[in-house]
Amino acid sequence: MTGKPGYFLTRTPMIAAAVLGVWAFSATAQTTTATDTDTDTGAAQVDVAPDSITPAVLKQADILLWKQPGPTARLQARGVLEIAAADGNPEAQLILGRHLLHGWILERNVARGIALLEQAVAAGHAGAQVELGQAVLSGNGMDADPERAQALLEQAVSQGNRDAMRVLGKQLVGGWDLTRDVERGRALLDKAIAEGDEKARVARGELMLYGIGLEQDRARALELFEAAAENGNGEGLAIYGEDLMWSLRDWSRAEAMLTRAAELGATEAWVTLAHGAMYGYLGGGRRSRAKFDGFAEKAHAAGEEGIAALEATRNMWGINMRASGPETIARLRKDADAGNAAAARFLIGLLRDGNGLNLRRRPEDAAEALETYRDLFDEKTVAQLEITLAAAKAWVPKAWAEVAEAYAARPDLKSIWFGKELYKANENVAFYILQQRFREEGLYRGPINGYATRSTLRATNIACRTLDKTAACYDSVMRPDVIGALLAQ
Template identity: 55%
Template sequence: MHSVTIFSPRGPRATGMRAALRAGGLSLCLVFAAGAAAAQTADAVAPDLRQVEATLWNDPDADAIRSVRGVLEEAADAGDATAQFLLGRHLLNGWVLPQDRGAGLRLLEAAAAASHVEAQVDLGEGYLWGLNLPVDPALAAEYLGAAAEAGSNKAKRVLGAQLITGERLAQDKERGLSLMQQAIAAGDAEAQIALGKLYMSGHGVPREPQTALALFEGAAEAGNGHGLAAYGDALMWSQEDPARAEAILNRAGELGAGEAWLSLANGAMYGYLGGGRVSRAKFDGYAEKARAAGQERIAVLEAERNMWGINMRASGPETLARLRQAAEEGNAAAAGTLIELLRDGNKLNIRRDRAGARDALEEFGALFSDQMRVQYALSIDASEARAARAYAPMAEIISARPDLHNAWFGAQLAKANPNLAFYMLQQRMAADGVYRGAINGYATPATLRAVRDLCRQERLSENCGDNVLQPSVVGALLLN
């Protein structure tokens, strides 16, 4: 039996909601506002609909899911923008309800047309990043701009960052900084962190670590430690001041930024917290805090210790067994690492096993989104293309699926088959007129020069010389 408490005004819609919820085995507690209301606006019922939708995240049974969907569909059909937004995002993304991108998009568009700000932000981000929608910077700017005009701090933050960097939208630093500052002035700690990260990396603005830190400290005063976690992580890996980095990361973790404990465990494992045994002795304590904070990747770090023999005997089979056990317990990060290791091997104690990678994807695929399952499957197929004659058809298959294109998938392709990734980069650069060499998948001097130029043009790395062979950079250039 599932229950939900609904606060609802009187009226015919409330009667329909009660009937639908009861039909699904849900109990309804109504608290009526003073005075009768013959008509109800979308705003009046929005809190009720949100509470109804929230039950979808509480392990509902099939009857409860059908009932909640019925309530949302009834309200959406009646023109309720909040119902259109809630149901639309579920259908677009395949959350709990089966995915139906067309229906989800139509509902979100209807809500956005009715000036529903959250729907405008969702569509803006979807078109900006290709989140179950085709990448369309013009539409992204339109939706985010409308939401920003309506006062959405999130829209100001996302749009502001894009205008500052020019990553997806035409660069307009002055407007971008203005939007960011508006969000910060309105108390948006995430805007402080987003702008701080730009100053930390020098992406679109001068590189000013102290300005970044001041913004992160401002967010920390509001109880958000994620900026300090990013700053402490960068400081730790720079090895400039290990003690200070550790102190900052501890502060971030205590503020609820669980990724800080993961950074500390990672640094401890590789000797970045005081060096050698002193550093490695700190791993267990930070690993326990990372686990308590729900950081799934701690299982991956523990497997890496086993793989490389850090404070234990190196063993490829034990590494795979650790990852498999964590995946069986529902750890998606461990499942993904298992698939990648089986697909690629590690050139030490784990051999490439594509059949094993496919079996692992079949076994643990439910831990991933539909999109990620297809991306992993294609990356395994891509790993088998071993000559230029095989690159062309594989590149055509990938190019025909723009809905799958993002930097993560590009990085997976670069890991699975670097030659295929460079073949596709050569194709792209030749089409753009910035490369005139052979299209063969080899990282020739001419290819590397063109890739470095493209990296600098798109500002994807602080070091576009040495880093252009990194899968993360290749992937971002390839499919981002």
């Protein structure tokens, strides 16, 4: 589920206007029609004095947008933000810039979103420093720039911003996008925890659970997760419960913990429970699979888009139902047509790769689906999917080299998910890229040919030991999760 605030606000435009307390549908505010909107901003021309727009009004405008109201109320709320942002209000610049950068509710406009965030940063707004810092770190709408990202986060930390402490602290301990500095990162996380940031408590617990940067300590991790839960944050319980479930340590305890997490608001745990139920991890066999529908229903009620992919998977393999490839595709298209991005992404991957049973590879159909549903994705996801589609169509070493070159040109796209998708689309392309890197690192001296030769697998095995989670290395390095993680380095 996306990280949308769980605010309550009526959806009707008339009451929304009253709540915002700034405009009314009268002579002082124009009625929203096709001629009443600014064509550059898509906002209603609201007749409001900038000095009457208080922090409370900005907060309510943001709340209203998160509730995804009808067109009239949405344009009115944006109109207030536009007025305040144009008047130099950094809080309005942050709110509007964030919405435009991500395109959650308003139509995405990356360039303008970044420009607004830059204005708020120039005014010294700590929240904008965190928002822009994370965008720069991940390369969201721009080239990734870890050095600038850290500088922005440090600025926010110097103003006492807890979100900055958490984000920077976790990155410094993990060492993913920033140079690892465990002592500094741990200190930042501890400071955020001391100041009441439960998300920082969860972040520190997760690092300890998996032994990432910090010494592995499952008992201490659980203590941190339970403390966060006592203060209303179930995210840590969701992390621990999922690990407990997949490791087959104690399925009943895992189920109880994930249920608690979901009831505390970490509703992605319903999807995790459905996933475990489907594959027999909650009591085994028929007993476990019988629980799927109940968890799926709760996931749907919570707005968790990921459940659509699980339902399609069950349909595809015939888990407690008749297996049907065509029905699976039809199910995913229906969900994607309804605006479910997770379903659209799963559909594209399935059309691209097939499943070796009742669905054949159809890269051209996958490309067509990407064009159909591209508005559901951000620019980064579209670029990632386009490269995987190019990989799926590459059959000879020359074509593998071309895809590898396109991959190297976009380091901002790297992620474990992207690496896994690239490997599933074309194993040869994935190994071609890894062979290039292993040669640069002195791990491999063979030809760059994209084949999983003995020397290639030996280098892959050595590189695998540098990952945060190395257990899979002792199974087989020719796994999507292993290759994906190596490609993400």
